[in-house]
Amino acid sequence: MRGRAWAGWALIIAVALLCAWQLLWVGRHWAQVRSVTTPRGSTAPAVTIPLIDGGELRVEGTRGAPLVLAFWATWCAPCRAELPSIDRLHRRLGPAARIVAVNIDGAPVDEALRYRVRAFARELDLTLPIALDGGAAASAYHVETIPHTVVIDGDGRVRAVLEGVHDEAELARAIDDARVTPSR
Amino acid sequence: MSAAEEAPGFFARVGGVLIAPRATMAEAARAPVGQGTGDVAWLVAARLVATHAPALVRAGLRGVDLGPAAALMGLFGVVQSALPDVLLILVGGVLMSLFSGGAARRAPSLATSLDLAAYAWIPYFAIELLALLVASALGHELSHAQQVAVDAAALLWAAVVWGVALVALRGRAA
Numbered sequence: 001m002r003g004r005a006w007a008g009w010a011l012i013i014a015v016a017l018l019c020a021w022q023l024l025w026v027g028r029h030w031a032q033v034r035s036v037t038t039p040r041g042s043t044a045p046a047v048t049i050p051l052i053d054g055g056e057l058r059v060e061g062t063r064g065a066p067l068v069l070a071f072w073a074t075w076c077a078p079c080r081a082e083l084p085s086i087d088r089l090h091r092r093l094g095p096a097a098r099i100v101a102v103n104i105d106g107a108p109v110d111e112a113l114r115y116r117v118r119a120f121a122r123e124l125d126l127t128l129p130i131a132l133d134g135g136a137a138a139s140a141y142h143v144e145t146i147p148h149t150v151v152i153d154g155d156g157r158v159r160a161v162l163e164g165v166h167d168e169a170e171l172a173r174a175i176d177d178a179r180v181t182p183s184r
Numbered sequence: 185m186s187a188a189e190e191a192p193g194f195f196a197r198v199g200g201v202l203i204a205p206r207a208t209m210a211e212a213a214r215a216p217v218g219q220g221t222g223d224v225a226w227l228v229a230a231r232l233v234a235t236h237a238p239a240l241v242r243a244g245l246r247g248v249d250l251g252p253a254a255a256l257m258g259l260f261g262v263v264q265s266a267l268p269d270v271l272l273i274l275v276g277g278v279l280m281s282l283f284s285g286g287a288a289r290r291a292p293s294l295a296t297s298l299d300l301a302a303y304a305w306i307p308y309f310a311i312e313l314l315a316l317l318v319a320s321a322l323g324h325e326l327s328h329a330q331q332v333a334v335d336a337a338a339l340l341w342a343a344v345v346w347g348v349a350l351v352a353l354r355g356r357a358a
Contacts, residue, residue, distance in 0.1 A: 004192065004208065007199025011306075014313050015230045021320050022237035033238055037249045144246075145257050163246075163254045 037142050037161050044152040045140035049102060049131040052114055052121075057100055057131045064154050066178040068099040068171070071138060071148040074120045075105070078165045079147045083124055085168040086149075089175075090128035097175045100129045104143065107134040153178040197223055201306040205345045209352035212303055213296065220299025224273065227309055228266050235316065236262045269305065276301030276346055284353045300349035307345050311338035 026033050038045065044067075046060040059067065070086050072079035083101060090099040103117050109132045121130060131137075141150055151160040151174045159178040162171065192200060192211060197219070200208030212220055233240065239262050247255025277298035284297060315334040319326050326334065 004197075004200035004204055005195040007203045008195030008197070009199070011198060011202070011227075011310060011313070012195070012230070014310075014317055015227075015234045018234040018313065018317055018320065019230075019237060021317075022234065026238050026241050029238075033241055034245060037246065039249075145254070161250060163250045163257075 037163075038150060038158045040158055040160065042158050044150070044156050044158050047137040047140050049133050049137050050109060051100075052103075052117055052130040052132055057102075057129070059137075059152065060156070063156070065095060066097045066154060066159070066175050067152040068097060068175060069102050069137070069141065069150045069152070070099065071102045071104055071133075071141070071143045071146050071150075073103060073105050073146055074116055076146050080124070082147045082165045083126060086171065087124070087126045087128050089168050089171055093172075093175065096179070098129075100131050101126065102131045102133050102137060104133050104135070104138045104146065109134045149174075151175055151178045194223060194226075197303075198227065198306060201303045201345060202310055205348045206352070209300060209303065209345070209349040210355070212300055212349070213352045213356040215299070217293065217295045217299065220302040221273075221295075224302035224305060227306065228269055231269075231309060231313070232262060232266055234313075236265065269309075272308070272342075273298065273302050273305050276304055280346065280350050280353060283350055297353065300353055301346065304342055304346035304349050306342075308338040308342035311341060 044059055046058075048059075049057045051057055059069070068086075070083070072083060086099060086101065089097075093099070103113075105113055105117065113132060117130060117132065120126075137143075141148070145163060147163070147165055149160075149162040149166065149171065150158060151162075151171075153159045160174040162174065192208070197208065197212070200211075239258065243255050243258025243262065246258050277294065277300075280301050281294045281297035311334060315326060315330075
């Protein structure tokens with residue numbers, strides 16, 4: 001019986017060793033582990049994303065109205081639920097805020113993807129600009145789950161990161177905050 | 185030797201599956217219902233912590249930065265990775281119950297079959313754990329071919345122990 005217990009102990013010690021190893025890795029790579037989201041108040045990562053109707057969206061030292069990046073995908077049911085309210089906000093605010101729906105269906109950003117995204121936008125009657133991200137923007141903004149919305153103020157600083165589905169009022173409040181409060 | 189001394193503890197039960205499967209499974213077939221799944225639930229949880237510590241830490245940090253919903257989503261992603269193990273145990277338990285002799289032979293309950301199938305998962309766990317430890321010590325990830333070989337060895341050992349458990353269960357039922 002004692003010999004059997006030793007085998008059990010060996011198994012648990014192996015688990016503990018592996019756990020310690022992993023925690024050591026976390027300690028050594030803390031900066032990488034810590035960067036779970038774009039920190040509020042930090043400069044918005046500079047990215048350039050092609051727009052579906054031509055041209056491109058440049059996020060770099062944005063000046064003027066707040067910029068909202070709403071990351072989504074055609075296969076994402078919560079995104080389908082949230083996008084109409086984001087679009088209503090886009091229509092309501094007009095030039096007071098630039099709201100862009102950033103599709104992250106993935107690379108390659110080709111005609112097939114454009115066709116799929118256009119069909120999706122038609123189905124939901126979306127009027128807001130749509131950008132097609134091949135992965136670089138999603139990576140720069142630490143997008144791990146969608147919907148994922150980033151609000152950037154006029155100084156080019158991240159003011160809010162919203163994960164999951166948020167209603168029109170919540171997003172409007174975040175945009176108001178980005179417009180009113182000077183960032184530091 | 186008293187009855188209390190004879191009853192194997194957690195470590196003896198878990199270790200016994202690896203080094204004395206026949207005796208351990210015979211004891212497990214007579215043990216109180218739920219003991220095997222209880223023991224293995226701890227091992228599955230320990231495995232999740234040991235293999236997904238960075239993801240768990242990130243889930244916690246996401247909770248701090250983005251709220252409890254974000255933390256739960258991260259946690260859900262980690263817990264999801266245990267589903268194949270749970271499924272393996274469930275399927276193993278149901279099959280064991282089917283092959284255990286039938287109601288006419290005072291067939292053991294499905295719960296006991298699940299207990300034994302859970303114990304039969306331990307060799308799979310041990311081999312995968314050993315491979316991960318070796319890979320971590322060597323500082324590189326297993327290649328696809330190496331991973332396939334490890335999986336095959338782990339499943340083969342688990343299948344042999346599952347067979348031993350089935351024999352023990354049929355012996356109890358007879």
